Amino acid sequence: QAGLTQPPSVSKELRQTATLTCIGNNNNVGSQGAAWLQQHQGHPPKLLSFRNNDRPSGVSERFSASRSGNTASLTITGLQPEDEADYFCSSWDNSLNAYVFGTGTKVTVL
């Protein structure tokens, strides 16, 4: 099953802003939106954004999600050391009748 495309890595300076992208198609991101998850090494994923771009309770306002066409984006403002993690997007694909995940982006805070 085809997944969603994410850049393998993003590196930014402390307190800078990072924007992560997730490219899908009309059957998934373009019509269903995308959720965003953060995963620290050795831990389960944590939901950062619902597919409608709202944040679950307790998630920092520094994380904001958006979508334009078939591309979903996650913006992290004021990067902190604890933001170093892997980030995944996910969407329902109504052609595959399956959920798909992005390839993941590793964020490094310099």
Added chain:
Amino acid sequence: QAQLVESGGGVVQPGRSLRLSCVASGLTFSTFGFHWVRQAPGKGLEWVAVIWFDGSNIHYSDSVKGRFTISRDNSMNTLYLEMNSLRAEDTAVYYCATDNGDYAYEYWGQGTLVTVSS
């Protein structure tokens, strides 16, 4: 506070079977759908299967279709994943995660490791 606890992982030979369980607490189990998501060592997340809150809809990834079966027992607050004809490429940490019908992945378990090896 919702809590999901997976169990049943272990080392199994290729071609054999294994059943994973995910016990939920702190939420109304019968109102949630559930996903199984796996992660091979050093790799990204791979969606495996989903079951609706009432079991009326079930979907699988192509990689497990015909070999894995997702099910649930609402009276026991437990989700299952029956895995048959296991292959080396099924080796992964298996996570269960919630779906409230509108939004997926709000709550996750800690995962259980399945190793398929001779």
